[in-house]
Amino acid sequence: MPIEVVSLTEADIPEVIDIIQSAFAEDPYFQWVFESSQFNKERNSDSLAVRCRWGINNAIFQVARETEDIGVNDEGSEKNGTSPSVSASSRVVGVSCWLAPQSPSAPEGWYSWYQGWVLSCRQMLNNVRHWGRGGLQTNRYWIWKDRQQEAQSEIWDDPKGYYFCNIVAVRPGMQGMGIGRKLFEAVTDRADREGVKCYLESSRDVPNVQIYEKMGFQMRKEMECRDGEDVCMLYCMVREPKAGH
Ligand SMILES: CC(C)(COP(=O)(O)OP(=O)(O)OC[C@H]1O[C@@H](n2cnc3c(N)ncnc32)[C@H](O)[C@@H]1OP(=O)(O)O)[C@@H](O)C(=O)NCCC(=O)NCCS
DSSP states (O other): OOEEEEEOOGGGHHHHHHHHHHHTTTOHHHHHHBOGGGOOHHHHHHHHHHHHHHHHHHSEEEEEEEEEEOOBOTTSOBGGGOOTTOEEEEEEEEEEEEEOOOOTTSOOOHHHHHHHHHHHHHHHHHHHHTTSOTTBOHHHHHHHHHHHHHHHHHHOOOTTOEEEEEEEEEOTTSTTSSHHHHHHHHHHHHHHHHTOEEEEEESOSTTHHHHHHHTTEEEEEEEEEEETTEEEEEEEEEEOOOSOO
């Protein structure tokens, strides 16, 4: 089945939430940051929906979808009343969210600040609607944010900034079929043309670090998020742009 990578739309959001929740169900970071006995899936869905809507305007939020090739018949006339080479889209099979590179010296623009404020307000409304954060352990969230800040200030030294991969997930059952590579290449090809580095934090060592190495990323730092005895490791990786694009 051919796959195309396109920008996220409002209509894709329910499928995207389903993919993220199922692909990350066993994720070590999610298991560390959420208290499993208090996890509220509905609250999490609403939070992801808010993040998706923010991402449509403020990030490179893309989906991989299966396409059904309608094509043309032998005489060249159109089948199904469609134009030649038209493809009908079907289900979403993967998702990625990247932040565009920001020069560290550039101040945040008012639009970005306003959009961040709207995002925070909507998440607060979710807290009210669902009577809390749905099992999110906020102390751990802030431990992670602090370690992330430290890692990025240690690793990010390029004045052009970095394409930052925030989310990547492929529908369980369809992993290992080249969909993740297509999602990555939609951004890494652009990064190569622009001569910009890419960055990600993997929440799994095996097999993800090896998968990302195949995409051209190299390990830069093992980031330890510790809350007492409970530790979550994240793997910070950087991809240098390839010449010749
Ligand atoms: C990580 C993930 C996005 C990768 O997407 P994918 O569609 O499974 O990956 P692909 O099939 O495109 O494979 C990409 C490369 O990694 C290799 N690869 C795939 N699975 C692998 C595995 N288990 N071990 C080693 N290499 C693997 C492939 O051979 C391919 O290399 P090649 O193109 O040079 O042959 C996907 O597996 C996933 O959603 N995992 C669960 C959620 C997750 O962990 N998200 C990321 C959190 S940091």
